Amino acid sequence: MSKNTRVVTVIAVLVVVLGVYFVLLGGRGIELIRLGTPVGIGLGIGVLLLPLIGLWIVGATLVAGFRHQHLAQRARDEGRELDVDDLPRMPSGRIQRDAADELFARVKAEYEAAPDSWLTNYRLARAYDYAGDRSRARDIMRRAVELERAEGA
Template sequence: MGRAYRTRIVVALLTLALIAYFILLGGRAIALIESGSAAGIALGIGVLLLPIIGVVLLFWELRFGWQTQRLGRQLAEQDRLPDDSDLPRRPSGRVERDAADAHFETVRERVEAAPQDWRGWYELAHAYDLAGDRKRARAAMRHAIDLERGRATTDGPDSA
């Protein structure tokens, strides 16, 4: 069983668990609202907002994953997926920090040379991830998605 397949199974199971939780939470919220007391109604409305916010956040995260996967498929078809196989690794499998930082600088320079190429931003997101900076990795990937869709208007988050 491949890694991507296992990841999909985990995402599906977690999504189902969250949906079940949201349904149960929604049921409790409705019961509180139906109590008729002012405190019950206020608490019920507050509790009802939690699953609504949760569903929206879940949708955004799944959508981000689908969009990232779509870009990855396009790069795979073009034989341009980021390749980190030559970078030295720790026994845990993670890329050594100095090597990840040096790789990041190389990728950053390429992105600065062609800031409107979504492929470079995808690779930059990968480089950020290797360097352990998940927040910037996600921002760079969002920018790659926007560029690919023709929605980006700037040089990117924090201008690489």
């Protein structure tokens, strides 16, 4: 079984488990509402909101993942995915800090030359991730998705 197949299988199992959990939680919310007391109705509504919020979070996360995978595939198809295979790594498997910083500096220069390109934004997001700055990586990846979608519109 390939790594991608394992990842997709794990995600599918987790989504199914969350789905079962949300159904059970929703059932508890309905039971509370059926009690007919003000406290029961209030708690029931609150409990019913939890699965709805959970579904929204799961859906948003999956959509973002699919969009990021789409960008990664386009970058690979264009031969522009960041090549980090030869970079030195720590025993944990993470890229050594100096090498990640050097990669980031190189990719940032590419980005500064073309800040409105989905590809340079994608590569910068990946470089931020390798450098350990996950919050900036997410922000820039969102921008890369927006730019790529605008390009196709």
